Amino acid sequence: MTLNPLANPKGVKLLCELCQKPAFVQCTKCRVTYYCGVEHQQADWVGIHEKICQLLIPLRTPHLSFLSSEEQRKKxxxxxxxxxxxxxxxxxxxxxxxxxxxxxxxxxxxxxxxxxxxxxxxxxxxxxxxxxxxxxxxxxxxxxxxxxxxxxxxxxxxxxxxxxxxxxxxxxxxxxxxxxxxxxxxxxxxxxxxxxxxxxxxxxxxxTDDIRTSGGYFHMANVFFRQNHMDVADSLYTRVTAIWHSHLLRIVTARTRKNDTQSGMSSAVVELEERVVESLDEAQEAEAKQVLHSIHDIREQVTNQDAAAMATVGHALAMLYYLLDDIHKATELGQKAQTSSDSREHKDDELAACIIEFNSALYQLPNKMNLMPAEYS
Structure with a gap:
């Protein structure tokens, strides 16, 4: 909605949400956010405003009702x-x-x-x-x-x-x-x-082995990669993959164990179990995608591929997509990880068994687990 700044109450200056210049456009949904023009309104909507539009109303609407006690004011x-x-x-x-x-x-x-x-x-x-x-x-x-x-x-x-x-x-x-x-x-x-x-x-x-530390290793690996110091970069990418693989495996294991056992639990115990199970927030999900796909793509371009490294990063990605409820993508990546694992001369039995068990669980998802997306319902 277009505004005429001259119509504002005396002493009130409406400013653009992004650039703080005089505003001429108002958001028609919340009516508490203003912009210098449609371009900044659209940029803000895509960036954050769509998520917080209605949440801004109680924060920016003055409370005119009289509060009788100090306790009410503090509350x-x-x-x-x-x-x-x-x-x-x-x-x-x-x-x-x-x-x-x-x-x-x-x-x-x-x-x-x-x-x-x-x-x-x-x-x-x-x-x-x-x-x-x-x-x-x-x-x-x-x-x-x-x-x-x-x-x-x-x-x-x-x-x-x-x-x-x-x-x-x-x-x-x-x-x-x-x-x-x-x-x-x-x-x-x-x-x-x-x-x-x-x-x-x-x-x-x-x-040293936390996902919040792994970002430093990852960016350092990228710098060595740009300098063509491939041995150092590769060792750091391996470290990053191992950290994320361990973290995702812990979440997947906890979640599948909860689903396998919760049918016999009381509602209070199930609720407690759900609070204990780790999860990823939106930013961590995006970071995992960016980091693991980057490492996967770099490893795919190498002439003499390290099958163990490909199996580990592939399995990490498969677990990530499972947690994101993209079962089709998880199955596809899980199969690739198993193929890489099977192609090794000296197998890491623990990793191979882990990948096989994960893929087996994915195949049984529609019948065995209560984690089905709508397409399986």
Whole structure:
């Protein structure tokens, strides 16, 4: 809906959600979001607004009702902060997911929203703003706007430096983004130095074999790959594959065990089991796809393929698609992984048995498990 700024109440300036310039267009669904034009409205809708349109209404609509007690006022304030925190989590996860999917331009509105809500809760100088700056920096690097990326990273770096109790997790993410920036600039030596810092801080926070640490190994492998140091790159890709394979196998095993046993459990026990079973959020799903497909494609192009490596990455992808309820894709990749496993001269019996058991379970899905997509119903 088009707006006439002259018709605004006195002292009210409606600003564009993306660029903060005077707004002339209003979202007709939520009526609390404004844009300088249709182009920015469409960009915001694709990036994040479609997900949060209705969620913005209670956050941006003034409460005019009178609250009789201090307790009621505190409860309303707590509810507002809770909603804002949920919005930060949602917008950051969405922004990170879009980055892993290579949709850098679409990630910007999500990151801007997460930054805005973080400022509302924590203020301008808080370390809590850094994750949003890093998403904006990575989006800028992906769009080849390196100067803009440097500005966001400088802001993040300054905030980290003046926060003595900054977590290793945030230091890891900052180092990774600096590594990506230097890699984009062709400064591979500096890039590797920062990626080594990333791995150090992530290992300190999560351990050396956690999927949150594996991203540092993966980007370091990419730098060595660009420099044609294939032996080093290959060993790092193998490490990344092993970490994701282990993580996905743990989730699949827990989930299938739950489905095999829950029929005899009470509802309370089933609910408890469901909370214990690990899962992937949207960003982790997108990261797993990006990382494992990249490694799979690189290995497929090698003349003398390592059958064990192909079997492992193929099985990891098959498990990922099983968790995403794409049974057809999971079956296809599982069969390829088994073919690679069968072609080896010296088989890893544990891996081979794991792949065979997984494929067997997939074939029995319609009859045995309660994980069927609609096409099997």
């Amino acid at each position: 309303r304030e707590q509810d507002l902060v809770h909603r804002q925190r949920n919005m930060i989590d949602l917008t950051r996860t969405t922004g990170q997911k879009l980055l892993f999917e290579g949709k850098h331009e679409q990630a910007v509105p999500a990151a801007m929203q997460s930054l805005r809500f973080s400022i509302d809760i924590h203020g301008l100088d808080s370390i809590e703003l850094v994750p949003s700056y890093l998403i904006l920096a990575e989006a800028s690097i992906g769009l080849h706007k390196l100067s803009q990326g440097e500005e966001y990273l400088a802001q993040a770096q300054w905030t980290v430096l003046k926060t003595p109790d900054c977590s290793s997790a945030i230091k890891s993410k900052l180092a990774r983004n600096l590594g990506l920036l230097y890699a984009a600039q062709g400064n591979y030596e500096e890039s590797l130095r920062h990626l080594a810092d990333d791995i150090f801080h992530a290992s300190e926070e999560f351990g």
